[in-house]
Amino acid sequence: MITLTGTPTLTTDRLTLRAPQPQDAPTFIDFYKTDRAQYVGGPKNDKQGWEFFCTELGHWVMRGYGMFVVTYKGDDTPLGIVGHWNPKTWPEQEVGWVIFDPALEGKGIAHEAAKTVIDYTWTTLKWDTIVSYIAYPNTRSIALAERLGAVRDDTAATPGKTYVYRHPRPAA
Template identity: 35%
Template sequence: MTADVTIKVIVPVVETDRLILREPRESDFETVAAFAASDRTAFIGGKQNRYEAWRGHLAGIGHWIARGYGFWMVEDKASGKPAGRLGFIYHAGWSEPELGWHIYDGFEGRGYAFEGAMAARQTGARRFGLDGVISHIDHANLRSRKLAERMGATIEREAVLLETPVLIYRHPKVLA
C-alpha cells in the first residue's frame, strides 16, 4: 500500500522600500544560471554549468523544506526582475546557520544587499530564532566584508569552509 504525502513550506514574503524577498521559483532559473556561469561566483565556489546551477537552484528550494528557512529571491520592485538571492543557509557539517547574500549583475551598487540582508536578519531572528548568526566571508571579498561591517558584524575568528580559508563574521543580536 502506498500513501500520498504533501510537502508544504511557508516562505514568508518580506518587503522593504525597494525590494521583495520572496520564494525561489522555477521561472527564476535563467537568471540563476546566468549568475552561476559568471565570474561573480568567485567567492562562493566558482562558476557552474547549467546542470550544476539547476541542482543548486533546487537545493535552495529544498533548504526551505528541510530547515524551514533559506535563501529568498531578491526582487527589484521597480523592474519586477530578480536582483539576487540572500538569506540563511545551514548545510550538513557546518557549525551553525549563515546569513549570506549575492546580488546579480546590473543591480550591484544600489544598496540592495544591505537593505535586503538587514530585512532578512530581522526576519530570521523574529520568525526562525536565528539571532546573532554568522557570515563566512573570503578574506579577499572586500565588498562583502564592508557590507558585514556596515551591518554591525565583527570578525569573530578565522576558519576553513569547503577547503577555503574564511573569516567568520558574527552579526549582532536583533532581539537582545
C-alpha cells in the first residue's frame, strides 16, 4: 500500500479519517459519475474522475492537508471524503464534505467527520478562519453547515456559484 508520508489519521468513536489511497479510486470515480456529484463539480466521466482523484492526492502533497477518506472503524470501505480544500484560485481555505452513498445520509457520518476535521483545523492547523463553500441549492449541505454552527457570510468572496458558510472559532 502506498501512503502519503506524514498524513494524519483522525478517529471518532465510530469513524476513521485517513489519507486517500489508490484502492479508493474506483469508489471515488463511481460517485463522480452520478448526479449526486452535481454540487461538487460532477458528474464526471471516468477520465475526469480519475484526474480529480489524483488532484485529491496532489492536494495533500502541495498543501500539507487535504480531504480525508472517511471509513467506519475496522472497515476500510470509503464512505465519503471530508476535509480541507484550497485550490490556488480560491479566496479562502475550506472544510468540505461529500458522502458517496445516499443510503448513508442521515446517519450523522458527515457531521461527525466534519466536526472532527474542524476541531483539528482550529487546534492543530491553527487556521484563522474556516469556511465551507456550498453550491446552491444543496439544502442538505446547508443544513449540515448550520448544524455545525456555521453562519452564512454573504459578504465573502466565492469561488463560483456558492454560498459561503463561516464556522465559528471555539470559545477560549
